[in-house]
Amino acid sequence: MLTIKNYVRAQSLDEAYELNQKKTACIMGGMMWLRMTGRTIMTMIDLCDLGLNKIDETETEFSIGAMVTLRQLETHPGLNAYTNNCVKKAVQDIVGVQFRNGATVGGSIYGRFGFSDVVTVFQAMDTYVELHKGGIIPLAQFAKMKYDSDVLVRIIVKKQPLAISYQAMRIQRTDFPVLACAVSKVDGEYRAAIGARPGVAVVVKDTEGILTGGITPETAEKFAVAVAAAVKTDSNSRGSAQYRTHLAKVLTQRGTMEIGGQL
Amino acid sequence: MEVKINVNGRVITDSVDADMLLLDFLRKHGCYSVKCGCETTNCGLCTVFMDDIPVLSCSVLTVRANGHKIVTLEGLQDEAKEFIGFIADQGAEQCGFCNPGFIVNTIALLRENPNPTDDEIRAYLVGNLCRCSGYNGQLRGIRAFLDYRDSRKE
Numbered sequence: 001m002l003t004i005k006n007y008v009r010a011q012s013l014d015e016a017y018e019l020n021q022k023k024t025a026c027i028m029g030g031m032m033w034l035r036m037t038g039r040t041i042m043t044m045i046d047l048c049d050l051g052l053n054k055i056d057e058t059e060t061e062f063s064i065g066a067m068v069t070l071r072q073l074e075t076h077p078g079l080n081a082y083t084n085n086c087v088k089k090a091v092q093d094i095v096g097v098q099f100r101n102g103a104t105v106g107g108s109i110y111g112r113f114g115f116s117d118v119v120t121v122f123q124a125m126d127t128y129v130e131l132h133k134g135g136i137i138p139l140a141q142f143a144k145m146k147y148d149s150d151v152l153v154r155i156i157v158k159k160q161p162l163a164i165s166y167q168a169m170r171i172q173r174t175d176f177p178v179l180a181c182a183v184s185k186v187d188g189e190y191r192a193a194i195g196a197r198p199g200v201a202v203v204v205k206d207t208e209g210i211l212t213g214g215i216t217p218e219t220a221e222k223f224a225v226a227v228a229a230a231v232k233t234d235s236n237s238r239g240s241a242q243y244r245t246h247l248a249k250v251l252t253q254r255g256t257m258e259i260g261g262q263l
Numbered sequence: 264m265e266v267k268i269n270v271n272g273r274v275i276t277d278s279v280d281a282d283m284l285l286l287d288f289l290r291k292h293g294c295y296s297v298k299c300g301c302e303t304t305n306c307g308l309c310t311v312f313m314d315d316i317p318v319l320s321c322s323v324l325t326v327r328a329n330g331h332k333i334v335t336l337e338g339l340q341d342e343a344k345e346f347i348g349f350i351a352d353q354g355a356e357q358c359g360f361c362n363p364g365f366i367v368n369t370i371a372l373l374r375e376n377p378n379p380t381d382d383e384i385r386a387y388l389v390g391n392l393c394r395c396s397g398y399n400g401q402l403r404g405i406r407a408f409l410d411y412r413d414s415r416k417e
Contacts, residue, residue, distance in 0.1 A: 001282075002282060003282055004280075004281040004282035004324070005281060006281055007264065007281040007324065007326045007327075028324075028327075030322065031322045031323070031324065032304050032319075032322050035304060035321070035322050036302075036303060036304065044281065044282075044324070046324075046327060048327060092386065095304070095305060095390050096305075096307055096368075096388075096389050096390010096391065097317060097368070097371070097372075097387055097389075097390055098307055098310050098317045098318055098319045098368060098371075098390055099304060099305075099319060099390055101316050101317060101318050102318050102319055102322050102323065173389065174389055174390065
């Protein structure tokens with residue numbers, strides 16, 4: 001059972017930050033995961049009064065408040081037009097509609113969960129995390145940071161020219177993914193984000209320029225082999241490291257061919 | 264903490280602990296359709312509308328619902344009556360334990376998408392687990408209701 005002594009609806013980010021400096025405090029997202037941790041929390045901080053439940057789209061970027069739900073991501077026309085529906089694809093198999101109406105993007109990204117489809121798909125774009133004190137930093141950097149007591153305010157996606165594909169292997173629909181894979185060409189640069197390794201998603205860029213001359217079945221396979229070799233996988237109840245490495249290759253190859261069709 | 268929550272059109276004022284789940288608050292106030300079926304935020308049995316959006320009341324703190332509007336199956340009797348007979352006609356359910364969450368979420372589906380395809384029905388209701396059936400009876404029931412509804416429009 002989750003035990004909570006006090007609950008505070010923060011009236012400013014400064015207040016949320018101040019309250020969050022105590023180790024026994026916690027910021028809540030949708031409470032989907034937190035509920036199952038059985039922790040004792042002295043002060044639960046709710047950001048629901050701070051207007052962070054909106055997606056703002058401008059000419060150059062999407063600014064996604066931390067309290068935006070996964071369902072809002074799934075149904076946002078602009079975000080899905082920009083990502084070839086990959087944001088929808090990434091979240092649509094996460095439990096059910098009611099769950100996604102609760103789970104927040106801030107919770108998903110802050111948690112840096114290994115199983116996260118959300119971290120994986122955003123790693124394939126030019127994505128930044130806005131922290132109240134830490135400022136705006138690349139998601140790739142944030143994904144590697146240790147948990148601290150800063151407040152995640154927004155996710156920012158720069159509208160670079162983008163081709164993207166998203167695929168995940170699941171034993172059963174609505175389960176955690178065995179492996180998640182987003183392949184993209186962002187502002188001219190090819191990359192693959194591999195999540196549920198089962199560790200948190202990592203990015204492999206085409207630094208060797210395998211795809212520079214164009215995407216063909218041969219170059220796609222070569223890139224996929226390079227990605228699978230670069231990504232460290234592990235075993236758990238959903239699959240072995242060997243299986244995951246195989247999936248990383250197959251899904252990257254398919255994803256690369258798919259973005260080839262979009263270019 | 265003091266909360267004031269509109270439940271099925273009636274404002275309830277109560278003093279609750281910070282960690283009381285909305286699920287438990289609703290049961291305390293007589294909404295026994297709302298049940299906890301899984302303990303893992305997965306089964307959909309505790310589905311209620313919060314400001315007209317279907318959510319899992321097992322993961323909502325009562326204090327977060329303060330000032331909001333909650334509707335449970337108890338407050339949706341007329342809307343439910345329109346189609347539950349069609350599901351019963353298919354013999355879809357055996358024990359009926361999952362039924363309240365399933366009905367509330369079906370209402371959410373039909374409000375959002377009045378003309379769903381079979382795949383859209385499956386996708387929307389995938390978070391409502393039923394351990395007796397294979398879901399096909401429920402799907403046939405909803406389809407039969409939609410066909411009946413459309414035939415009356417013509």
